[in-house]
Amino acid sequence: MKGAESVAAAVQRAKTVVATSHVNPDGDGVGSLLAVTILLSGLGKKVYPSLPEPWKYPPQYEFLPGRESLLAPESLPGNCDVFIALDCSNLSRMEPLEQVFERAGLTVNIDHHEDNTRFADVNYVDPAASSTAELVYRVCEAASWALDGRAATCLYAGLVTDTGRFQHRNTTPSAFVLAAKLAEAGADVHGVAREIYESQSLQYVRLLGTALKRAQRLENLRLVYSYITQSDLEETGATLAEAEDLIDYLRRVKGAEVVALFKELPDGTVRVSLRSGDEVEVASIARVLGGGGHAMAAGYTSEKDLEGSIGELLERLRDRHA
Ligand code: AMP
Ligand code: MN
Ligand code: MN
Numbered sequence: 001m002k003g004a005e006s007v008a009a010a011v012q013r014a015k016t017v018v019a020t021s022h023v024n025p026d027g028d029g030v031g032s033l034l035a036v037t038i039l040l041s042g043l044g045k046k047v048y049p050s051l052p053e054p055w056k057y058p059p060q061y062e063f064l065p066g067r068e069s070l071l072a073p074e075s076l077p078g079n080c081d082v083f084i085a086l087d088c089s090n091l092s093r094m095e096p097l098e099q100v101f102e103r104a105g106l107t108v109n110i111d112h113h114e115d116n117t118r119f120a121d122v123n124y125v126d127p128a129a130s131s132t133a134e135l136v137y138r139v140c141e142a143a144s145w146a147l148d149g150r151a152a153t154c155l156y157a158g159l160v161t162d163t164g165r166f167q168h169r170n171t172t173p174s175a176f177v178l179a180a181k182l183a184e185a186g187a188d189v190h191g192v193a194r195e196i197y198e199s200q201s202l203q204y205v206r207l208l209g210t211a212l213k214r215a216q217r218l219e220n221l222r223l224v225y226s227y228i229t230q231s232d233l234e235e236t237g238a239t240l241a242e243a244e245d246l247i248d249y250l251r252r253v254k255g256a257e258v259v260a261l262f263k264e265l266p267d268g269t270v271r272v273s274l275r276s277g278d279e280v281e282v283a284s285i286a287r288v289l290g291g292g293g294h295a296m297a298a299g300y301t302s303e304k305d306l307e308g309s310i311g312e313l314l315e316r317l318r319d320r321h322a
Helices: 003-012 027-042 098-103 132-142 149-162 173-184 189-197 202-213 230-236 246-250 282-288 306-321
Strands: 016-020 046-049 082-086 106-111 122-125 216-218 223-228 258-264 270-276 297-302
Touching: 003 082, 003 106, 003 122, 003 132, 016 027, 027 046, 027 082, 027 132, 027 149, 082 098, 106 132, 132 149, 132 173, 149 173, 149 189, 202 223, 202 230, 202 246, 223 246, 223 306, 246 258, 246 270, 258 306, 270 282, 270 306, 282 297, 282 306, 297 306
Parallel strands: 016 046, 016 082, 082 106, 106 122, 223 258
Antiparallel strands: 216 223, 258 270, 270 297
């Protein structure tokens, strides 16, 4: 059975479903999760959607249909017929929900990360797909489920954000075909653009200013980077959850083959986001440093402080150039 059909068959008889995405969820994560929740609830199943700890829902996705159905991990049932992981490359990215995962009757993994560890009973993993939202759409088609405007809006949000508004290399012909199909199904195309890209807080816009002012270019390493500290967050009143697209502003610099954004966390560790300008495969850099991701968009968490984590990455990049 092909991937999409095997997922459709796996959930067909389920009465109770727990679904989740990865920690620090992005538009594809929450969009795919809420779409699956709407689709399966529409079939009469009891669906429990949740997100890993630390439970932080990005404010730019508050508008998505079904957002109010999300549950904290402690509110989940102890077991379920089917557990569905979306856009999540491995089990450690869904802590503490792997406890529910282990007790599920059947587990399903829908994802497009190349480094996905195929951790479930049914693994529908396609690295050629633009987004997990695209894979959810294929399941929906394979199973002939009715797609309403609410679910279409959620999937469209995932598609738009993971392709960088149809600009990244994963913007395949099928990504455009999907956009048309979702618009036809009633996705709120303009609303998604307004809510995600033109409804940001003034606090975040000021944080963006701080980060951009600090941007550095190291021409020999073809690197552009910047950073955000905890005191930046205090001073501006912004949160890291709303800063998902900040790194895209650093990509604007000509000659930036690697773009890095260092984000200091409350415990002093640093979350590092990497993007590739065009050529450099950043997933392998992230993997060496304990993370992972896609060829062109990857990340990791460094136990070092801000200065140390910047030094660590520069060292890695120098080694590559040596
Ligand atoms: P981000 O920079 O947080 O938007 O992440 C970019 C990509 O890298 C996403 O596809 C993430 O799923 C992946 N990623 C980020 N951090 C990690 C990590 N610690 N381990 C594995 N994958 C990661
Ligand atoms: Mn994601
Ligand atoms: Mn994704």
